[in-house]
Amino acid sequence: MAKAELTILHLFPELLNLYGDTGNMLVLEKRLAWRGMQAHIIPVSLGQSIDLSSADIVFVGGGSDREQGIVGEELVKHTADFKAYAKDGGVLLAVCGGYQLLGHEYSLGENKLSGLGLLDIYTVRKTPRLIGNIACTTELFSQDVVGYENHGGRTYLGSDVTPFARVLHGFGNDGASGFEGARANRVIGTYIHGPLLPKNPELADWLLSQALERKGLDPVLSPLDDTAEKRANEYAAKLS
Amino acid sequence: MSFKTTLARVAARSARFILSRVLKREGAQLPGRIALAIDARFVEHMAGFLGQGVLVTCGTNGKTTTNNIVADALQKAGFSVVCNRSGANMAPGVAACLLDAKGCDWAVLEVDELSCKTLLEQLKPRAMLLLNLFRDQLDRAGEIDTIQAVLAEALTKTPETVLVCNADDPMSYNVALLSGVPCVFFGVEEEVASAQERVPEARFCQVCGEALTYRFRTYAQLGDYNCPRGDFSRPALQYGVTRICLESQGFSCAISGPDDTLFLSVGFGGLYMVYNVAGAYALSRLAGASDEAFVVAVQEYAPQNGRLQKYEIDGRDIVLNLAKNPTGFNQNISLMEVDAREKVAYFVINDNYNDGRDISWIYDVDFERLNDEQGLICFVGGTRALDMVVRLKYAGITSEVANNVSEVLAAAPDARPVYVLTNYSALWPKKAELDEMQKHHARDVCKKEAERG
Numbered sequence: 207m208a209k210a211e212l213t214i215l216h217l218f219p220e221l222l223n224l225y226g227d228t229g230n231m232l233v234l235e236k237r238l239a240w241r242g243m244q245a246h247i248i249p250v251s252l253g254q255s256i257d258l259s260s261a262d263i264v265f266v267g268g269g270s271d272r273e274q275g276i277v278g279e280e281l282v283k284h285t286a287d288f289k290a291y292a293k294d295g296g297v298l299l300a301v302c303g304g305y306q307l308l309g310h311e312y313s314l315g316e317n318k319l320s321g322l323g324l325l326d327i328y329t330v331r332k333t334p335r336l337i338g339n340i341a342c343t344t345e346l347f348s349q350d351v352v353g354y355e356n357h358g359g360r361t362y363l364g365s366d367v368t369p370f371a372r373v374l375h376g377f378g379n380d381g382a383s384g385f386e387g388a389r390a391n392r393v394i395g396t397y398i399h400g401p402l403l404p405k406n407p408e409l410a411d412w413l414l415s416q417a418l419e420r421k422g423l424d425p426v427l428s429p430l431d432d433t434a435e436k437r438a439n440e441y442a443a444k445l446s
Numbered sequence: 447m448s449f450k451t452t453l454a455r456v457a458a459r460s461a462r463f464i465l466s467r468v469l470k471r472e473g474a475q476l477p478g479r480i481a482l483a484i485d486a487r488f489v490e491h492m493a494g495f496l497g498q499g500v501l502v503t504c505g506t507n508g509k510t511t512t513n514n515i516v517a518d519a520l521q522k523a524g525f526s527v528v529c530n531r532s533g534a535n536m537a538p539g540v541a542a543c544l545l546d547a548k549g550c551d552w553a554v555l556e557v558d559e560l561s562c563k564t565l566l567e568q569l570k571p572r573a574m575l576l577l578n579l580f581r582d583q584l585d586r587a588g589e590i591d592t593i594q595a596v597l598a599e600a601l602t603k604t605p606e607t608v609l610v611c612n613a614d615d616p617m618s619y620n621v622a623l624l625s626g627v628p629c630v631f632f633g634v635e636e637e638v639a640s641a642q643e644r645v646p647e648a649r650f651c652q653v654c655g656e657a658l659t660y661r662f663r664t665y666a667q668l669g670d671y672n673c674p675r676g677d678f679s680r681p682a683l684q685y686g687v688t689r690i691c692l693e694s695q696g697f698s699c700a701i702s703g704p705d706d707t708l709f710l711s712v713g714f715g716g717l718y719m720v721y722n723v724a725g726a727y728a729l730s731r732l733a734g735a736s737d738e739a740f741v742v743a744v745q746e747y748a749p750q751n752g753r754l755q756k757y758e759i760d761g762r763d764i765v766l767n768l769a770k771n772p773t774g775f776n777q778n779i780s781l782m783e784v785d786a787r788e789k790v791a792y793f794v795i796n797d798n799y800n801d802g803r804d805i806s807w808i809y810d811v812d813f814e815r816l817n818d819e820q821g822l823i824c825f826v827g828g829t830r831a832l833d834m835v836v837r838l839k840y841a842g843i844t845s846e847v848a849n850n851v852s853e854v855l856a857a858a859p860d861a862r863p864v865y866v867l868t869n870y871s872a873l874w875p876k877k878a879e880l881d882e883m884q885k886h887h888a889r890d891v892c893k894k895e896a897e898r899g
Binding site: 220223224225226227228229232233236270272276337338339354356399400401404405435437438441442445 | 804806
């Protein structure tokens with residue numbers, strides 16, 4: 207029997223890879239491989255077609271405001287496809303700048319970037335930037351979700367979306383609401399930037415499992431030895 | 447000298463005397479802080495006493511080594527020089543260095559990129575060397591765009607400064623364009639045979655945003671680039687490097703300047719060092735050093751500052767080097783590759799303020815290349831050792847946590863060379879430990895020889 211395979215679209219890695227975002231692709235690939243499955247990772251460059259019909263997981267990284275502007279313009283051309291993908295239960299993870307582009311719009315002073323509108327959120331750039339280690343908790347996972355955030359945008363949630371997690375320490379969406387990120391069905395956006403998945407193996411496995419389920423494959427993943435990941439997670443959860 | 451400056455100088459010198467003679471500490475910062483507290487324009491006032499003026503070295507990677515080579519070359523050429531050799535490159539470090547400026551010909555100073563904002567207009571450098579701009583410490587320094595803007599603006603306030611610029615780096619060249627100061631360009635003239643990084647960083651035209659195309663690349667975003675739309679391309683080189691041959695311990699090359707061609711054999715560093723040396727040569731020549739002085743400076747250069755510093759302890763070669771961002775780390779991995787021996791690696795990553803608190807960048811380092819190393823044994827350390835274990839795990843490499851070099855040596859098989867690569871704040875503790883070990887080792891060897899004799 208052929209190996210089970212998931213197709214993972216990595217959108218615009220050449221523009222949205224500000225903080226080691228490709229680490230996330232590495233984690234998805236390895237955690238499939240360690241279970242005898244295969245990741246087919248497709249880096250999608252600017253100007254290339256985005257084939258969401260064959261995608262099992264889509265990842266959008268973070269970039270500077272300038273790069274995000276370029277990407278945003280490109281993305282909104284595909285709004286209908288992305289909306290259909292999300293409606294069909296497609297798995298999508300976006301971090302930092304990518305998260306902001308999932309919302310209705312991102313206001314940068316006088317400029318406004320239109321987003322995909324996959325999540326009922328909007329973002330406004332303010333000062334100061336919210337920078338530092340962050341830990342938050344979600345009922346999806348037993349361990350805290352940990353990492354680093356660095357964003358000028360404040361993101362506000364509408365009524366059709368739930369927060370991805372609740373902030374234990376750090377800033378999260380706006381530094382005030384106590385919410386971090388947003389989730390609707392299998393679409394997750396978060397300000398925890400760069401290599402989010404290495405220290406959050408439960409989130410990595412959740413994405414894989416959801417994608418397998420949507421594809422009609424067995425969503426139950428065999429356990430892995432995550433001692434190293436868990437220790438790094440616990441250490442990071444204590445960083446302020 | 448004004449009363450304020452005199453007072454600042456006396457107070458700071460006294461502090462330095464107490465620090466170094468009484469407390470046996472290196473006074474690279476505190477005396478400078480004292481001087482600046484008394485005279486806020488201390489740097490400007492002291493720079494005015496130099497016979498020739500100020501030379502500045504700037505850029506993300508390679509400042510300390512390059513700046514020290516320039517200082518050495520000028521000294522060999524007969525100039526008197528002050529230099530912030532240990533790499534204290536923000537305002538207090540620069541001020542402390544200038545305590546001794548009076549009566550000297552040159553101050554050869556490395557200056558932190560963001561600190562150029564306030565320091566350049568005070569120093570009014572005769573020339574500034576810009577080595578490269580890579581992503582580094584994004585949480586502290588911001589994105590490269592920010593640094594480019596700071597440097598360009600600082601330079602517009604010192605319009606007479608000659609910018610010695612790495613033409614192969616599109617990010618640095620853009621600073622040259624934005625600043626409008628007179629420029630001297632250095633770079634590599636021909637393609638170099640070397641292991642390429644797995645994912646070369648894509649770079650974009652600094653004018654229109656189109657992806658740059660390259661006639662060849664050397665490393666990271668460096669190379670002979672041009673924009674397909676024709677609005678941005680590498681400028682002609684005044685100092686062009688050819689005939690580069692990378693060896694297990696250093697490299698040889700030829701640098702063609704406006705006057706002559708210099709053939710060099712350098713006993714340390716890899717491809718990144720070719721650029722450092724070419725930049726140092728261009729700057730030294732501008733400041734009046736001869737080829738002969740420069741060659742002697744390079745040949746005698748023995749790093750004592752934790753930058754590619756070599757130790758021999760118990761018959762084992764140990765190399766200590768700074769690796770504080772993806773590009774620096776990738777260049778260090780290239781250095782390990784040209785050393786064919788089976789080896790031990792010790793990666794030490796801290797997340798203190800001056801390292802950048804965010805260590806996401808370890809996922810931009812091509813640790814995957816280490817899989818080609820036969821029999822490599824890996825240790826990790828520093829405040830983020832556990833993150834490094836995970837990073838290496840996903841690169842397919844097993845590692846163990848070690849708290850210091852002694853633990854590594856105790857756990858690793860004899861005789862294998864050890865590469866200790868650390869980021870900024872981890873460097874000095876490891877250097878202190880290695881210096882101490884070497885001192886003890888030397889003492890033991892003397893004792894044994896005395897017993898034998």
